[in-house]
Amino acid sequence: GAVVSQHPSRVICKSGTSVKIECRSLDFQATTMFWYRQFPKQSLMLMATSNEGSKATYEQGVEKDKFLINHASLTLSTLTVTSAHPEDSSFYICSARPATDYRAYEQYFGPGTRLTVT
Amino acid sequence: DAKTTQPPSMDCAEGRAANLPCNHSTISGNEYVYWYRQIHSQGPQYIIHGLKNNETNEMASLIITEDRKSSTLILPHATLRDTAVYYCIVRFGSGNTGKLIFGQGTTLQVKP
Numbered sequence: 001g002a003v004v005s006q007h008p009s010r011v012i013c014k015s016g017t018s019v020k021i022e023c024r025s026l027d028f029q030a031t032t033m034f035w036y037r038q039f040p041k042q043s044l045m046l047m048a049t050s051n052e053g054s055k056a057t058y059e060q061g062v063e064k065d066k067f068l069i070n071h072a073s074l075t076l077s078t079l080t081v082t083s084a085h086p087e088d089s090s091f092y093i094c095s096a097r098p099a100t101d102y103r104a105y106e107q108y109f110g111p112g113t114r115l116t117v118t
Numbered sequence: 119d120a121k122t123t124q125p126p127s128m129d130c131a132e133g134r135a136a137n138l139p140c141n142h143s144t145i146s147g148n149e150y151v152y153w154y155r156q157i158h159s160q161g162p163q164y165i166i167h168g169l170k171n172n173e174t175n176e177m178a179s180l181i182i183t184e185d186r187k188s189s190t191l192i193l194p195h196a197t198l199r200d201t202a203v204y205y206c207i208v209r210f211g212s213g214n215t216g217k218l219i220f221g222q223g224t225t226l227q228v229k230p
Contacts, residue, residue, distance in 0.1 A: 034218070
């Protein structure tokens with residue numbers, strides 16, 4: 001199966017600082033990547049969809065100026081949480097969909113990044 | 119995307135088949151049914167997907183009713199490592215469109 005990695009796996013930052021999370025598709029090219037957030041004991045919530053080379057599409061209620069997404073290449077997407085606050089503490093999970101049409105039904109998830117804002 | 123309904127929790131004895139139901143009564147003709155699972159503090163793992171035919175792979179079988187309004191995921195011989203939250207998701211199309219919107223899922227507890 002395809003592998004999606006995330007870095008870092010855990011990060012602790014102080015309130016007001018910015019944090020960047022990387023998502024990479026290791027053995028396939030991904031035209032589309034997704035970012036999810038998951039609070040304890042809750043389901044995954046889709047935050048945004050990003051396509052390589054274009055602006056991300058954010059779900060309703062997600063602040064695009066706070067959660068900056070850059071999908072600069074077919075194997076890398078980054079999520080930057082700007083001016084983080086304790087309520088941004090969560091488990092952030094990325095997902096990637098292969099670029100080739102015959103694999104487009106597939107979608108693979110990264111292991112997640114645990115963000116704690118103090 | 120169509121909404122799905124799953125029981126919040128189920129138990130299964132180790133070695134027995136686990137049958138996880140999902141209701142998607144508003145599914146439309148070109149929407150696929152996907153199953154993922156999430157083991158605690160990990161990213162979701164793809165299990166299987168289907169449109170209208172039953173599907174089987176090395177992990178599980180997917181049975182979709184003829185009217186496509188419900189489906190069942192079958193883990194033929196559950197092990198303790200199958201304890202996880204199982205998500206049934208309906209996604210529009212198989213091309214490079216559509217999104218996976220997660221519901222609450224079913225927490226499957228496999229017991230020895």
